[in-house]
Amino acid sequence: MKALILVGGFGTRLRPLTLTLPKPLVEFGNKPMIEHQIAALAEAGVTDIVLAVNYRPEIMTKELEKFEEQFGVNIEFSLEPEPLGTAGPLKLAEKTLRKDNSPILVLNSDVICDYPFKKLIEFHKSHGGEGTIIVTKVEEPSKYGVVVHKAGHSSCIDRFVEKPVEFVGNRINAGIYILNPSVIDRIELRPTSIETEVFPAMCNDEQLHSFDLEGYWMDVGQPKDFLSGTCLYLQSLNKKNPKLLVPSTEPFVYGGNVMVHPTAKIGNNCRIGPNVTIGPNVVVGDGVRIQRSVVLKGSKIKDHAWVKSTIVGWNSTIGRWARLENVTVLGDDVTIRDEIYVNGGSILPHKEIKANIDSPSIIM
Ligand code: GDD
Ligand code: MG
Numbered sequence: 617m618k619a620l621i622l623v624g625g626f627g628t629r630l631r632p633l634t635l636t637l638p639k640p641l642v643e644f645g646n647k648p649m650i651e652h653q654i655a656a657l658a659e660a661g662v663t664d665i666v667l668a669v670n671y672r673p674e675i676m677t678k679e680l681e682k683f684e685e686q687f688g689v690n691i692e693f694s695l696e697p698e699p700l701g702t703a704g705p706l707k708l709a710e711k712t713l714r715k716d717n718s719p720i721l722v723l724n725s726d727v728i729c730d731y732p733f734k735k736l737i738e739f740h741k742s743h744g745g746e747g748t749i750i751v752t753k754v755e756e757p758s759k760y761g762v763v764v765h766k767a768g769h770s771s772c773i774d775r776f777v778e779k780p781v782e783f784v785g786n787r788i789n790a791g792i793y794i795l796n797p798s799v800i801d802r803i804e805l806r807p808t809s810i811e812t813e814v815f816p817a818m819c820n821d822e823q824l825h826s827f828d829l830e831g832y833w834m835d836v837g838q839p840k841d842f843l844s845g846t847c848l849y850l851q852s853l854n855k856k857n858p859k860l861l862v863p864s865t866e867p868f869v870y871g872g873n874v875m876v877h878p879t880a881k882i883g884n885n886c887r888i889g890p891n892v893t894i895g896p897n898v899v900v901g902d903g904v905r906i907q908r909s910v911v912l913k914g915s916k917i918k919d920h921a922w923v924k925s926t927i928v929g930w931n932s933t934i935g936r937w938a939r940l941e942n943v944t945v946l947g948d949d950v951t952i953r954d955e956i957y958v959n960g961g962s963i964l965p966h967k968e969i970k971a972n973i974d975s976p977s978i979i980m
Pocket of ligand 1: 622623698723725761762778
């Protein structure tokens with residue numbers, strides 16, 4: 617089977633992290649985001665994966681060659697001369713995607729869940745329509761694509777409304793599809809949106825079905841959601857694979873769901889958790905409090921710092937007694953001086969912060 621991952625462009629909403637690494641390589645749960653998807657695709661029997669990109673694929677090629685070997689899949693880049701939207705990339709990669717006549721899995725690169733690919737494939741084959749999209753329920757549907765069904769129990773989608781202004785329902789497109797190769801016939805080689813052009817046409821022809829997702833789901837393409845997604849992912853690991861988390865008998869673990877890379881060092885009398893991931897070679901001093909945060913590779917958090925709802929980018933340093941909170945995001949190699957307070961700061965790579973940031977702002 618084949619899959620296409622819509623990797624896209626600059627990942628502007630996940631800045632300042634994406635100023636250093638393309639979005640799919642930013643570590644989520646201590647692994648590049650895209651590794652979670654590739655692992656799940658390989659597990660479901662996918663052999664060929666196309667990455668649809670419109671921006672500097674060379675940064676990704678090395679990392680992805682590793683995954684080809686590790687997961688036994690072929691990975692190819694499909695480079696768009698101009699951004700082709702969410703449907704155009706299917707047409708551009710047509711040659712690979714039509715290689716055999718099997719259906720094609722399509723994924724947005726920023727969605728995380730327990731990818732139910734095997735069940736999805738089975739369900740798709742059972743109804744005989746051209747496409748199936750995974751749907752999940754959310755409380756705030758306006759920033760997603762919403763699906764509406766006819767009365768009754770059919771899985772056939774009646775209407776697909778992208779980013780509805782008025783409430784039409786709360787079952788949304790989770791950004792994961794399986795499509796017959798015939799769907800490519802519906803797409804022209806130009807910038808095209810699968811959500812506003814292709815899905816509505818498939819609904820009209822009664823060819824688009826929904827598959828309900830079980831468990832957690834999140835689009836982690838923005839810092840606030842990246843942190844919420846981390847909480848959901850760790851909670852799910854706690855149930856399914858607790859070996860990947862630090863046992864709660866460890867004195868520094870507070871409230872559970874803490875993931876610490878084996879190469880990281882944690883000082884004495886720390887209180888870490890709930891919902892924290894700590895990456896490779898991170899050094900945490902004594903008496904540090906961290907909750908609901910992601911600390912990326914090579915960072916240093918000095919004694920008695922207090923860190924909440926923060927993403928600490930790679931190789932950054934947080935000074936003694938510093939206090940960070942409210943979706944603060946540090947880019948690569950940021951320094952926060954001792955005793956500094958940061959409230960919702962988004963700090964670009966290589967900056968040194970010497971004065972308090974009292975309200976949410978971008979520091980360039
Ligand atoms: N290759 C390529 N080219 N990829 C693109 C392009 C493009 O021109 N434009 C966007 N993408 C990729 C993005 O990188 C992302 O992986 C995916 O397509 C969806 O784009 P987003 O910009 O993240 O869209 P969204 O989050 O606002 O909405 C989409 O996802 C929601 C679920 O998270 C839609 O599919 C919604 O219907 C859906 O509910
Ligand atoms: Mg998105």
